Amino acid sequence: MTKAVDWSTQSIIDRRDTYYAASQRAFVPYQKPLILKKGMMQYCWDEKGNKLIDLLGMNLCISVGHAHPKVVEAVTEQVQQLTHCTTMFHHPVPAHLAEELAATMPKGHEWVVHFTNSGAEAVDLSIMMARASTGNHDILALRNSYHGATYGAQAVTGVQGFRHNVSQLSNVSFVAEPNQYRGIFGEGTDPYLEEIDRSIAYTTSGELAAMFIESVQGYGGIIQMPPGYLKGAAEKVRAAGGLLIMDEVQSGFGKTGDAMWCFDHHDIVPDVMVIAKGLGNGIPIGAVVVKKEIAESMAGKLLFHTYGANPVACAAARAVLQVIEEDDLINNAKTVGAKLHEGLKQLKDRYDIIGDVRGRGFMQAIELVKDRDTKEPAPDHTAHVFEHTREHGLILSKSGTFKNVLRMVPPLCLQMEDVEPVIDALDRSFSDLEKENLV
């Protein structure tokens, strides 16, 4: 008999409050905690049996769908056969996955993979790879970025709420993000590229190890990189001796509906790519995919992750790649995402509080403002709408520097027939604001 589980609401809250460390229990988005019991494809059920459309994909970890039968089958088979094979021994499953991931990368380069257990661990590793392989120390990252919570990843994370008041890793400078809605230089690409020049000139030694960029800033509120920005940034960073490190932890696996990796449609080849979350469809795994010559420069020292290349996680990831292709999920993200975007735009026509609707594929956002001209953020209204979206059957997230962005990043299996209920639930949540005389 497996151990009993106590599902009563109060006991779960009490146990968490008593036994979780403060910083782990701090992130509770809703006024009343949401307790989840079951998930199937794009849907979740709470402990009372209420069905919700998961527009957050459990923070993008669920890529192809909760309990996707092919992933479940692959994981079950592997867990029964051999649950772990530590990386000092050989196993074919991670080796297959490495080959399959390398095959998704731009042609003309040799790519290798270093498996980790999470995104932040992969970011840490890529910081070290960049410094070790270039011999340089200075790193650029974007303001408004999120790259993870570990000591290394936090140092390249710009979002204040995730930066603890401790001495951070040194030699990191932050560059203004090219936010086309409220960026400090307004619209356009060139002013933001010129800011990279100024940042290199005034905040670094002139010699770079790397620049970190999320292809689409996720926690930052779905900020897309404007045309030409990544190409221009790559040129400037490489001219200063650094590597371009693309963080595809959120935007990868076809999420933007364009290609497997979002950087693909920006006509660039990164030096390093960091992935995690959706790779395992909920089973913890991360990876650094890197040009071979960069990784080779570190061959002299061991970099051992006991759980890295775990065969169960790698079996899940292989099934994810298979399902994305077999079920044509990148195309699904494109077409269903376009329909979702259209519905969100129509909401903007009806509700003045919506200042911006943006996104591609299954990375969509609504930004709420008190005034469309001043763009003054409306975090309180956002919190209010957010609470109502749950009552109306949606899970999404509140994001952005000002917590005034509703972010929607559903699993790749969201269907056309889900769009109407989603828009209807959002519509009702915004009209609740009017009914309660809050606008």
Ligand code: PMP
């Ligand atoms: N990069 C990005 C863009 C992320 O969104 C996250 C996690 N939200 C990370 C890195 C870190 O991943 P993890 O939480 O698995 O450490």
